[in-house]
Structures are given as C-alpha cells and as structure tokens.
Amino acid sequence: MAVLSVCMNPALDREFYINDFKIDKLHRLSFEMSKMSPGGKAINVAIDLSSYGVKTIVTGFIGGYIGNIVLTELRKVSDLITTNFVHIDGETRENIAIIDETTHTFTEINSAGPRVPIEDIDHFLRRFSLIVSSADAVVISGSLPQGVPNQIYGDLTKIALKHGKKVFWETKDEIIQESLKISAPCILRPDFRKDKVLFGKELVTQEDYIDAGKELIKYGIKMVVLSYKIDYDIVVTQDGVWFLKPLVDVEHSHLLGTGDTYMAAMVYKCFKSDNLVDIAKYGYAAALAKTWYRAKVPPKLEDIEEAFEKFKIERVE
Amino acid sequence: MAVLSVCMNPALDREFYINDFKIDKLHRLSFEMSKMSPGGKAINVAIDLSSYGVKTIVTGFIGGYIGNIVLTELRKVSDLITTNFVHIDGETRENIAIIDETTHTFTEINSAGPRVPIEDIDHFLRRFSLIVSSADAVVISGSLPQGVPNQIYGDLTKIALKHGKKVFWETKDEIIQESLKISAPCILRPDFRKDKVLFGKELVTQEDYIDAGKELIKYGIKMVVLSYKIDYDIVVTQDGVWFLKPLVDVEHSHLLGTGDTYMAAMVYKCFKSDNLVDIAKYGYAAALAKTWYRAKVPPKLEDIEEAFEKFKIERVE
Numbered sequence: 001m002a003v004l005s006v007c008m009n010p011a012l013d014r015e016f017y018i019n020d021f022k023i024d025k026l027h028r029l030s031f032e033m034s035k036m037s038p039g040g041k042a043i044n045v046a047i048d049l050s051s052y053g054v055k056t057i058v059t060g061f062i063g064g065y066i067g068n069i070v071l072t073e074l075r076k077v078s079d080l081i082t083t084n085f086v087h088i089d090g091e092t093r094e095n096i097a098i099i100d101e102t103t104h105t106f107t108e109i110n111s112a113g114p115r116v117p118i119e120d121i122d123h124f125l126r127r128f129s130l131i132v133s134s135a136d137a138v139v140i141s142g143s144l145p146q147g148v149p150n151q152i153y154g155d156l157t158k159i160a161l162k163h164g165k166k167v168f169w170e171t172k173d174e175i176i177q178e179s180l181k182i183s184a185p186c187i188l189r190p191d192f193r194k195d196k197v198l199f200g201k202e203l204v205t206q207e208d209y210i211d212a213g214k215e216l217i218k219y220g221i222k223m224v225v226l227s228y229k230i231d232y233d234i235v236v237t238q239d240g241v242w243f244l245k246p247l248v249d250v251e252h253s254h255l256l257g258t259g260d261t262y263m264a265a266m267v268y269k270c271f272k273s274d275n276l277v278d279i280a281k282y283g284y285a286a287a288l289a290k291t292w293y294r295a296k297v298p299p300k301l302e303d304i305e306e307a308f309e310k311f312k313i314e315r316v317e
Numbered sequence: 318m319a320v321l322s323v324c325m326n327p328a329l330d331r332e333f334y335i336n337d338f339k340i341d342k343l344h345r346l347s348f349e350m351s352k353m354s355p356g357g358k359a360i361n362v363a364i365d366l367s368s369y370g371v372k373t374i375v376t377g378f379i380g381g382y383i384g385n386i387v388l389t390e391l392r393k394v395s396d397l398i399t400t401n402f403v404h405i406d407g408e409t410r411e412n413i414a415i416i417d418e419t420t421h422t423f424t425e426i427n428s429a430g431p432r433v434p435i436e437d438i439d440h441f442l443r444r445f446s447l448i449v450s451s452a453d454a455v456v457i458s459g460s461l462p463q464g465v466p467n468q469i470y471g472d473l474t475k476i477a478l479k480h481g482k483k484v485f486w487e488t489k490d491e492i493i494q495e496s497l498k499i500s501a502p503c504i505l506r507p508d509f510r511k512d513k514v515l516f517g518k519e520l521v522t523q524e525d526y527i528d529a530g531k532e533l534i535k536y537g538i539k540m541v542v543l544s545y546k547i548d549y550d551i552v553v554t555q556d557g558v559w560f561l562k563p564l565v566d567v568e569h570s571h572l573l574g575t576g577d578t579y580m581a582a583m584v585y586k587c588f589k590s591d592n593l594v595d596i597a598k599y600g601y602a603a604a605l606a607k608t609w610y611r612a613k614v615p616p617k618l619e620d621i622e623e624a625f626e627k628f629k630i631e632r633v634e
Contacts, residue, residue, distance in 0.1 A: 016426060023338060024422040030429045031408065065389075069382045091348065098426070105341040109333060109415070112347045 001271045003049055004135035004165075006128070006156060007042035007060040009113055009145045010085075011093040012070050021100040021107065037296065038074040039095060041142030041170060041191075041260050048264030048298040050078035054271075057131060059084045061116050061124065061145060064091030084131055086124045090114020090145075116147040128156055132163050137267055140185075141170040141260070150175045154182025166270060170263050173197045176216075184220040187270075187279070189263060192227050209234050210241055210316070223276045225262070225283065230255070235280045241317040242277060244284045248310045254291040261298060262287040281313060318588045320366055321452035321482075323445075323473060324359035324377040326430055326462045327402075328410040329387050338417040338424065354613065355391040356412060358459030358487060358508075358577050365581030365615040367395035371588075374448060376401045378433050378441065378462060381408030401448055403441045407431020407462075433464040445473055449480050454584055457502070458487040458577070467492045471499025483587055487580050490514045493533075501537040504587075504596070506580060509544050526551050527558055527633070540593045542579070542600065547572070552597045558634040559594060561601045565627045568608050575604040578615060598630060 017033040038047075046056040062071060062085040070092055071083055093113035099106055132138060138160045140153050153175055157167045167185040169176070176190060177199060196203045198212040206228070213224040213236030226234040230252065233244040265286030269279045285307040289299035299307075334350040355364075363373040379388060379402040387409055388400055410430035416423055449455060455477045457470050470492055474484045484502040486493070493507060494516060513520045515529035523545070530541040530553030543551040547569060550561040582603030586596045602624040606616035616624075 018426065021340060023340065023417075023420075023424050026425040026427065028427055028429060031431075034428060065382070065386045068385075072382075100340075103340075107340050108343040109335065110343065110345055111351060112345060114348075 001137075002055040002057065002135045003046070003267055004132055004138045004160075005042040005046040005049075005056050005058045006138065006140040007040040007046075007058055007142060008140075008148055008152070009093065009143045010038065010040035010043055010060055010062055010067070010070050011095050011113075012066045012073075013037050013039035014094065014096045016096065016098045018098055018100055019102045021098055021103070021105065036069065036073065038070045038077070040093075041263075042139055043070075043074060044257060044260035045139050045141055045264045045267070046074075046081050047077050048261050049267060050080040051298040052264070052268045052301060053080065054268060055080045055082075057082050057084050057135060059086075059124075059128065059131065061086050061088050061114065061120065061148075062092050063088040063114055066094045066111075067092035084127070086120055086127060088114055088116055088120050090116070093145075113145050116145050118147070121148060121152075125155065125159075129159050132160050132165060135165060137166040137168065137270060139168045139170075139263060139267055141168075141263060142191075143171070144175065150178035151182055152179070153185075154179030157185055158183040168263060168267055170259060173200065180216075180219045186222045187225070187266060187276075188216060188221050188223075189225045189227070189259065189266075191259065193259070206234075210236065213241070223280060225266075225280050227259070233280070233284055235277065237276050240315055242280070243314045243316055244281070244311055245314070246288060246311045250288070251291050254294055257296055258287040258290045261290040264298065265304065277313070281308070284311060319372040319374065319452045320363070320584055321449055321455045321477075322359040322363040322366075322373050322375045323455065323457040324357040324363075324375055324459060325457075325465055325469070326410065326460045327355065327357035327360055327377055327379055327384070327387050328412050328430075329383045329390075330354050330356035331411065331413045333413065333415045335415055335417055336419045338415055338420070338422065353386065353390065355387045355394070357410075358580075359456055360387075360391060361574060361577035362456050362458055362581045362584070363391075363398050364394050365578050366584060367397040368615040369581070369585050369618060370397065371585060372397045372399075374399050374401050374452060376403075376441075376445065376448065378403050378405050378431065378437065378465075379409050380405040380431055383411045383428075384409035401444065403437055403444060405431055405433055405437050407433070410462075430462045433462050435464070438465060438469075442472065442476075446476050449477050449482060452482060454483040454485065454587060456485045456487075456580060456584055458485075458580060459508075460488070461492065467495035468499055469496070470502075471496030474502055475500040485580060485584055487576060490517065497533075497536045503539045504542070504583060504593075505533060505538050505540075506542045506544070506576065506583075508576065510576070523551075527553065530558070540597060542583075542597050544576070550597070550601055552594065554593050557632055559597070560631045560633055561598070561628055562631070563605060563628045567605070571608040571611055574613055575607045578607045579604040581615065582621065594630070598625070601628060 015035040096109040169185040170189040216224045224236045231250040235242040262283040266283035269282035289303035289307040332352040413426040486502040487506040533541045541553045548567040552559040579600040583600035586599035606620035606624040
C-alpha cells in the first residue's frame with residue numbers, strides 16, 4: 001500500500017519557548033527551547049501514515065534554505081516517507097510561533113511563502129502524472145502557494161481518477177469550489193479552521209451543514225465529513241446522514257493537528273474497508289485519540305481502538 | 318595580501334520588518350520584509366576587507382542548517398572570501414531582530430549557539446597552524462561559543478606570531494585577560510559594546526581609559542585603540558597617547574558595525590604603512606565614513622579619504 005500525498009505549500013514549523021516575551025527587548029533562546037518540524041497539512045498526513053506503517057510519497061513545490069531544512073527533517077522522520085518535490089527558486093514558508101508559557105501568549109510570524117511560476121506548475125503536473133500510478137491513494141491537502149490556481153485540486157484529481165486511484169481532499173472553500181468544476185474526490189473534509197464556509201455561504205445551523213454536504217455529494221463525491229461545533233462531525237454520503245458525537249470531554253487545547261490525523265486514519269482504513277461510514281468512524285476515533293496527547297505525535301493504533309468506546313454514531317437521515 | 322579572519326562564533330543575522338508588531342497576534346511577513354546576512358564580528362571584517370580588494374580566509378566553527386546558510390551567503394558576498402571552517406554537530410547562532418518602524422521598537426531573539434566539544438577545538442588548532450602560513454595578517458574578533466576557553470585568542474596568537482604574522486584582536490575583557498596570559502596581539506581594540514571594562518574594572522574617567530591602555534601595552538601589545546564616549550577614541554602605543562575626535566556630528570543610530578569597519582580598515586592600512594598612529598587614524602576615518610550610511614555596507618575608499626577632513630588627532634602624552 002502506498003499513498004501519494006500532495007503538499008503544494010509545505011512549511012517549516014518553528015516553536016520558540018520564551019518566557020516573559022516582551023517587545024523592544026533582547027531574548028536569549030537556548031537550543032532546548034527552540035523546536036522545528038516539517039509542516040503543511042499533507043506532510044502531517046504523511047507523517048501520521050508512516051507511524052501506521054504506510055508508505056507515502058510526498059510531492060509539491062519546495063525551495064530555498066527553508067525548503068532544504070523541510071526536506072532533510074521530513075526524510076529523518078521515517079524511511080516510509082519518500083519525497084518527490086519540484087524545486088522552485090523561492091523560499092518555502094517558515095512559520096515561527098513564540099510561545100510564552102508564563103503569560104500564555106502565542107505570537108506568530110508566518111512568512112508569505114514563494115510564488116510559483118507557470119513553468120514549474122507545468123513541470124509539477126507532468127511529474128504528478130508519472131508518479132500517481134505508483135500510489136494506491138492520493139491525498140491532496142492544505143493551502144496553495146501564490147501563482148497556483150485554485151482549480152489545481154481538480155486537475156490533479158482528474159489525472160488520479162484516470163489511473164483508478166482513490167482521492168482525498170482537505171482544503172478550504174475557494175479551492176473546493178473551483179476544483180469541483182474539473183473533478184471530484186472520493187472523500188472530502190472541508191477545512192473549516194479559518195472560516196466555516198461552503199459555496200461562499202457561512203454555515204451556522206445544523207441544517208446548513210447537512211444541506212452543504214448534500215450539495216457536495218451531487219458533484220460525485222462519495223463522502224463528505226464536516227467538522228461541526230468543534231468536536232462533533234456530520235457525515236454525508238449518497239445513502240444518508242450521520243452524526244458523530246464524543247461521549248467524553250474533549251481537551252480543546254489539544255485539537256491542533258487533529259484534522260490531519262483524521263485524514264491519515266481515513267486513508268489507512270480505506271485500505272482495509274470499503275464501508276464509507278466505517279472509514280469516517282475510524283478517522284473520528286483517531287482524531288479523538290490524538291486529543292489525549294499534547295505533543296504533535298500521531299495516536300497509536302491501540303489508542304484509536306480504545307477511542308471507539310468514547311463516541312457514538314447516530315443516523316439522522 | 319591575504320588575511321586570516323577567525324570567527325569562532327559566526328551567526329546568521331535576520332531582520333524581520335513588521336509594522337505594528339504585537340504579542341499574541343499572527344503577523345504575515347512578505348519576502349521583501351525579511352532579510353538575512355552572515356554575521357559575527359570577524360565575518361563582518363572579512364566582508365569589509367573584500368570590498369577593499371583584500372583576500373580573506375574565514376575560519377572558526379560552523380554547524381547545522383544555520384551554519385550552512387551562513388556559509389552559502391558568505392561565499393556569495395565576494396570571490397575574495399574563502400571559507401575554511403571546522404564543521405561541528407551543533408547549530409550555528411541565529412540572531413533574529415524584529416524591527417517595527419511604526420512604534421520604533423527592536424525586539425531581538427538570539428539563539429545560544431552551539432557547544433563545541435574538545436575534539437573539535439583540537440581539530441581547529443591543528444587546522445589553524447596549517448592555514449596561518451598562507452596569510453599576512455590574522456584578525457581574531459568576537460565572542461566564543463560555549464566550550465571554547467577564553468585563552469584561545471592567546472593560543473592562536475602564539476602560533477601566528479611564531480609564523481611572523483601581524484595579529485589583531487577585538488573582543489571583550491574576560492577573553493583579553495585570559496588570552497594575554499599566553500600571548501599578546503600587535504593591535505587590540507577592546508569590545509566595549511556591552512561593558513566598558515578592562516582587567517575587571519569599569520572604566521569611567523579619561524584617566525581610567527589611559528591607564529588601562531598603558532597596562533595593556535605592558536603585555537607587549539604595540540597599540541591599543543579604546544573607544545571612548547561613543548565617538549571619541551583614545552590610542553595608546555609604547556610612544557605616547559593620542560585622542561581622536563570628530564569635527565562633525567556623528568549619527569549615533571548608524572554606529573552598528575562601525576567597530577568591524579574600524580578593524581578592517583586598520584588591517585588594510587597595515588599592509589601600506591608601519592606607522593601605528595596612521596593605522597589608527599585610517600580605522601577611525603573608515604568608522605566615521607561608515608556612519609554616513611544607514612545600510613550594512615562598508616564605506617568606499619573615497620569616503621574614507623574624505624573622512625580625514627572630519628576629525629582631528631591630539632597628542633596627550
């Protein structure tokens with residue numbers, strides 16, 4: 001089993017732990033208080049998959065000094081991850097978080113990321129066509145760098161479907177809308193971290209979510225998984241609508257990265273089952289298990305099994 | 318003419334221009350608002366020397382991702398700069414300055430830098446002994462990484478003097494004191510940026526500076542150049558004491574890096590003249606010319622000549 005994970009806009013995530021961080025002052029940072037890790041949603045998915053023993057090829061655009069650090073650190077994570085990026089002239093994004101545990105503040109400095117020239121996009125599309133045949137499933141996840149059109153998720157999916165691959169998306173509304181004009185994934189998890197919006201409309205009530213899910217299904221998507229009220233989920237397939245609800249309190253401060261774990265676990269499960277609702281449940285269980293830990297580590301398979309006791313599923317329609 | 322410039326603790330200097338920088342907020346940084354340059358006092362000296370057509374070999378300890386960026390950027394500066402660093406396992410320092418031009422604040426995050434193991438120090442001493450013969454002058458300048466003993470300036474100088482090389486130091490009191498127990502440089506410029514201290518005593522009056530200068534001369538140093546009251550200088554040799562004073566207002570906000578320019582200009586001049594006071598005057602003129610520009614660029618040779626009109630020298634003793 002191998003997955004092709006498309007990370008168009010990778011990043012280097014850096015954490016500086018500085019107590020009593022103040023503007024206009026000099027702060028000294030010890031090596032232990034400074035952490036770096038490769039980031040970007042599809043890279044996080046690949047890291048989680050590697051912990052479940054699944055091989056992943058990560059592709060996208062990478063460049064500059066920061067890109068070099070991302071590549072080197074990513075290769076260190078696991079032998080199950082291989083990289084096949086298109087190298088560009090610009091600098092890959094660097095996301096710096098200054099974490100002050102005394103004042104409980106979180107100050108972020110995120111670089112804009114590169115602009116990708118049209119030649120490199122062409123190059124990437126040709127490369128994708130070649131490598132997609134070696135994967136069993138394709139995950140396309142996260143933001144796009146400047147210059148890359150929103151419809152690219154659709155373009156890549158069209159190629160992947162031609163090769164008979166299962167395709168998973170997690171991204172925001174603008175990209176979903178433009179890309180669905182070209183092609184639809186098998187499973188979609190809209191990225192609601194910034195805005196809870198689909199087809200340009202803000203989702204407020206439970207009905208808004210269900211209606212948007214049904215609208216998406218019309219495009220040929222097999223299952224839409226919608227995050228609702230932080231720790232609930234609404235699952236929409238061609239056969240019905242389900243609610244996933246936790247039976248325990250969820251630690252909201254540990255939600256970071258749960259979306260990527262959800263995606264990785266669904267991909268993992270799809271190699272074992274064709275039952276869509278089972279796939280969604282497995283993703284939900286993994287995301288729930290992930291909130292038990294503060295650190296950016298994937299939950300163990302045993303933890304996922306245990307999490308099945310901690311939520312319930314209700315059929316609504 | 319070639320100079321060996323010893324930069325034991327190089328750094329990557331990064332400048333982030335962020336207007337309205339606030340704690341607990343997300344800031345986006347465009348590529349144009351983010352600058353990086355190789356730093357460390359002896360590296361700055363090498364960059365200045367290259368602008369005067371002087372070849373420099375830069376040596377010291379370097380390591381990690383940041384070290385790789387410093388090396389690559391340094392080699393880009395000029396073909397006249399070659400590097401011959403001992404590569405270590407740790408990460409070279411990264412100095413981040415967050416510059417807010419609306420609120421006029423300057424927030425700094427400086428990483429601690431690596432710890433150098435004893436084997437690497439041995440390796441460096443052997444390497445230094447081999448390459449010192451290819452240089453005409455040796456500059457040792459700046460701080461030391463953890464693990465490197467304060468007496469190393471003395472150890473290196475002893476080797477350089479054995480090969481008949483002129484040696485220049487710019488560093489702080491603790492290193493001067495320990496290193497003078499081993500060997501003395503030809504020209505010393507104490508680094509007073511943090512503390513105006515020599516032999517553990519704070520310097521306050523004009524007499525304190527002159528006395529400390531005379532005390533240093535006793536160790537066999539040919540000339541001591543002491544920065545006094547920001548834009549004055551006191552020069553002490555075995556033959557007398559001089560004051561260098563500007564005849565124009567000096568823009569204090571442009572003083573950054575003037576110490577390194579001073580050093581580079583003295584090294585440059587020592588290839589043309591044996592007159593110590595002329596060497597000091599040339600350094601002073603260069604430092605003065607440097608304050609005419611805000612940017613981190615060395616003054617042109619014409620500017621240095623012009624600066625000779627803008628200060629006076631007075632013999633005191």
